[in-house]
Amino acid sequence: MNSTRARVKVRWTSAIPLAMRVYKKLRRRGRVPSGFARRAFIAAYERRLDQEVTHPLFGYRVSMRRLLEVQARLLARYLGGEIDQYPH
Numbered sequence: 001m002n003s004t005r006a007r008v009k010v011r012w013t014s015a016i017p018l019a020m021r022v023y024k025k026l027r028r029r030g031r032v033p034s035g036f037a038r039r040a041f042i043a044a045y046e047r048r049l050d051q052e053v054t055h056p057l058f059g060y061r062v063s064m065r066r067l068l069e070v071q072a073r074l075l076a077r078y079l080g081g082e083i084d085q086y087p088h
Helices: 018-028 036-050 064-079
Strands: 052-054 061-063
Touching: 018 036, 036 064, 052 064, 061 064
Parallel strands: none
Antiparallel strands: 052 061
């Protein structure tokens, strides 16, 4: 393990989906109407997360949702010192 790298304890975020956090942040700023627009935004975001792409590092097909999880786990392994270099 590289001793110059700071050890960071990685904690998984709460179960609130990213779309809801973005929506709430925009709503606090007065930029998003409630009701239909919120549901449309979240539905579009969920459709995007369900689309499949080829993972750039491993080469297999995964949903965008799974891709984000895989990348988060790789980053956690790097920050925790399990791997010496963050793959990109």
